[in-house]
Amino acid sequence: MxxxxxxxxxxxxxxxxxxxxxxxxxxxxxxxxxxxxxxxxxxxxxxxxxxxxxxxxxxxxxxxxxxxxxxxxxxxxxxxxxxxxxxxxxxxxxxxxxxxxxxxxxxxxxxxxxxxxxxxxxxPRTQPSPPPDEVFKGPEVRPRRDSIQYYKMDARPCGLCLIINNVEFEPKTELSIRKGSNVDCDKLEKRFKSLNFVVEVRTNLKQRQIKSELSALSRKDHSIYDCCVVVILSHGTEVRHNKIRSAGSWIEIDQVSHNRFPGAVYGVDGNHVSVQEITNYLNGQNCPSLQSKPKIFFIQACGGGEKDIGFEVSPDEAKPSIGGDGDQTDAIPFSSSSESLSTSDETDAIPTLPTPSDILVSYSTFPGYVSWRATVSGSWYVEVLDNILEEHAATLDLTTMLTLVNDKVSQNSAKGLYKQMPGSFNFLRKHVYFQTSE
Structure with a gap:
């Protein structure tokens, strides 16, 4: 068609x-x-x-x-x-x-x-028909196939949704309270319940607790469900795959290469969990009951410490921006965040990672940059994501809606200067249409 x-x-x-x-x-x-x-x-x-x-x-x-x-x-x-x-x-x-x-x-x-x-x-009806070049003929009909280009999404409930909301961090971490995050959490809890997910919320988890919740989620039987969603609201950072030489051999410091899913999120104890490790809990190897089913991750956290001041556009492209002096970031800068992210691509780590099929990770910001959050209304990304899902989930597929999120968030401006650009790492094979109550 x-x-x-x-x-x-x-x-x-x-x-x-x-x-x-x-x-x-x-x-x-x-x-x-x-x-x-x-x-x-x-x-x-x-x-x-x-x-x-x-x-x-x-x-x-x-x-x-x-x-x-x-x-x-x-x-x-x-x-x-x-x-x-x-x-x-x-x-x-x-x-x-x-x-x-x-x-x-x-x-x-x-x-x-x-x-x-x-x-x-x-x-007028008395005039002859349009000339042949104005007649729509369309391309030649291709052979029809019975394979459907959409994931099955009609199970009731559709799937499980885990929301991890880290707000208050231990004093030793020197990480600020994430004011406005509870607003984000409440919005997404209500939204995914309306999309027929069973939603579980976990608050203020340490690194080991984050891993424990994800491990428990991977051990559940998802055979009666069609999808799984994980939302993480926390401080974040950019991490790298480093190795040191000891006694003639290489020892890895960070055990996960981020050649597929960059970045990490913090537990309230100040220790981080990489996004790559988060997604691995639910891949086809570690969670067989989710094989061939969409596994969707939403990450509201900074990808690094850099702030984007944007670039000039023509007056025709300029749109009003929102945001104010109360905007905060979820950034924990990595010491070398100004370096190219490509240095984390360690070829010797690639064969040890399972293929991340049927996974989509939506980031609130571009890897290496901060993510902005209003202390009263919540983060830019979650507010726009919630609005787009409310308006378009009945008619548009997920990747199309995330493009709309990207466009809307990119129009915001913090303190009249700083910008934010969300994005996704998409390994889905088909379109995802959520269930709605229309």
């Missing part, structure tokens, strides 16, 4: 999920070879009518260039005129001709050429 047709389906997904009547529509789409019988069975096996409609709309995007027009035809012949008109408002208009009746009583409809209304001026 073409991207513009996918956007139309996503834009109207809430209405489609609420109002779509699948009783006869599935049979029409089956006869038109849009879906196979096994795909129809998968749709009908979903627990609720809304889940069935949501899966049909998602799967429709994978079914070739004729699927959209066939879907419109299906809406027409099954009497779902309101949805048909809703989609046609922003879609190329499809004109139908009466056709012969099928054995089931439905019309065999032959569509006329499809015209892009935005590209072709409206003309």
């Amino acid at each position: 073409e991207e513009k047709h996918k956007r139309i389906l996503r834009r109207n997904r809430v209405h489609l999920v609420k109002e779509l009547d699948l009783s006869d529509l599935c049979d029409v789409l089956l006869r038109k070879d849009v879906f196979t019988q096994s795909m129809i069975n998968d749709i009908k096996n979903c627990e609720t009518k809304r889940d069935q409609a949501r899966k049909l709309v998602k799967d429709l995007e994978t079914r070739g260039n004729e699927a959209f027009s066939a879907f419109l035809e299906g809406l027409r012949v099954t009497g779902q005129q309101n949805l048909l008109e809703l989609l046609q408002k922003s879609a190329p208009r499809v004109h139908f001709q009466p056709g012969k009746s099928t054995e089931a009583g439905y019309l065999l409809i032959q569509p006329h050429p499809v015209y892009i209304e935005d590209a072709v001026p409206k003309k």
